[in-house]
Amino acid sequence: MSEAPVVDAAPAPETKPPHLLLDHYLKTLRLPSFKREYEKQAGLAAKAGDDHVKYLLRLTELEMIDRERRLVDRRIRAAKFPSVKSLDTFDFKAMPTLNKPLVRDLARCEYIDRRENVIALGPSGTGKTHIALGLGLAACQKGLAVGFMTAAALVHELMEARDEKRLLRLQRQLGNLKLLIIDELGFVPLSKTGAELLFEVFSQRYERGATIVTSNLPFDEWTQTFGSERLTGALLDRLTHHVHILEMNGESYRLTQAKKNKQGPEANAGAEANG
Secondary structure (H helix, E strand, O other), rough: OOOOOOOOOOOOOOOOOHHHHHHHHHHHHHHHHHHHHHHHOOOOOOOOOHHHHHHHHHHHHHHHHHHHHHHHHHHHHHHHHOOOHHHHHOOHHHOOOOOHHHHHHHOOHHHHHOOOOEEEOOOOOOHHHHHHHHHHHHHHHHOEEEEEHHHHHHHHHHHHHHOOOOHHHHHHHHOOOOOEEEEOOOOOOOHHHHHHHHHHHHHHHOOOOOOEHHHHHHHHOOOOHHHHHHHHHHHHHHHHOOOEEEOOOOOHHHHHHHHHHHHHHHHHHHHHHHH
């Protein structure tokens, strides 16, 4: 009886090295900090004599920190701030009428949870926008959805959305924001339609979301912007029901800084001549 032919076993499929597979899996699972740090942290853990639980805990902490940072970055980009400014860079000494303890308390963002409003009033250049941006940044750092627009730009977008039959969608988007910042209210008088559309935004957010408004006009002059005492009264009734008012009256902060910058070189030149 003839022997059965010997069939060579098929070669085992080539497998990737473990570290390449691990990199692939971590990338697929979207764990960039794990992928970036696991070798370095393994060396540190071995040197310190840490067990695998402490090693994994450290990697998890790094991933959480990085994920929170990315979330804040996304919130800041989505807010569309004209510039990113923090309250730490605001010169409170230059604006003595501003209630600094209140601003610091607002930076904790508890007013947003309570769906309260903030209104910053004062002449141009006194730092109202800086304060609004600082409070907006604080909200982003809490992971909250924030939107920033000037009043004129918001009204323009509302009117454009109405003409393009997407007003309801835009109103829903505005309504979903935890904090809406409307800057420079009162700088430009509004048309009747624009005033009504902006009023609708305030009305829809009433007791549903927090709003920050900056204005160069005192309340008794808001009728100049909205063109109707009835509409202005109804708007202020909603906006000021749960409100924190920041009084920012004083010389223009920008003008003061410009004077200092202009005087600086002259003062230095004088000092050098006298020296």
